[in-house]
Amino acid sequence: MNEHIASALELFRSSRELDDEAIFRELVKRGLPRPLAARLVEFLPSAYCRALLRKSGVQFSDSFTRRTSKEEPKSLSSEPIWIDALEYAETEMRKDATRDEILMVAGRSAEFQGINQMLHKGSQLKNLALTPLSFPWPETGPEEHM
Numbered sequence: 001m002n003e004h005i006a007s008a009l010e011l012f013r014s015s016r017e018l019d020d021e022a023i024f025r026e027l028v029k030r031g032l033p034r035p036l037a038a039r040l041v042e043f044l045p046s047a048y049c050r051a052l053l054r055k056s057g058v059q060f061s062d063s064f065t066r067r068t069s070k071e072e073p074k075s076l077s078s079e080p081i082w083i084d085a086l087e088y089a090e091t092e093m094r095k096d097a098t099r100d101e102i103l104m105v106a107g108r109s110a111e112f113q114g115i116n117q118m119l120h121k122g123s124q125l126k127n128l129a130l131t132p133l134s135f136p137w138p139e140t141g142p143e144e145h146m
Helices: 002-014 021-030 034-050 080-094 097-105 110-120
Strands: 063-066 132-133
Touching: 002 021, 002 034, 002 080, 002 097, 034 080, 034 097, 034 110, 034 132, 080 097, 080 110, 097 110
Parallel strands: 063 132
Antiparallel strands: none
16 A cells, blocks of 8 residues: 555655645556545545644544535544544654645645634634544545546
């Protein structure tokens, strides 16, 4: 799994101009199965955001939903890729990743962007409690219209 994570991170960091769907499509073009590519694009930015802010006092939700599904929220830990992504992010932070490299990934997270907006409005990190992540795609990624 680490090689797939590394491939996705390389794209996030070298192609800042690409949106999530373009990153997803490039990962699929490189041979990753659609569900794996989708999960990497969805989970990696949030994993990096959480690793970056783990000691900040922000209360992160431990679940996620899909806007395309009427299912109840699912636990992040029920997704093996979530656990791998979070471990990878924490390892990179402990080792040799620069703050800029971490922010290039974490900054893509809706959580990071929301936290940033709340900070600009005067909130403090220790007072923030976030709702479950909400992903716009079905489990297999965005609809095909290539």
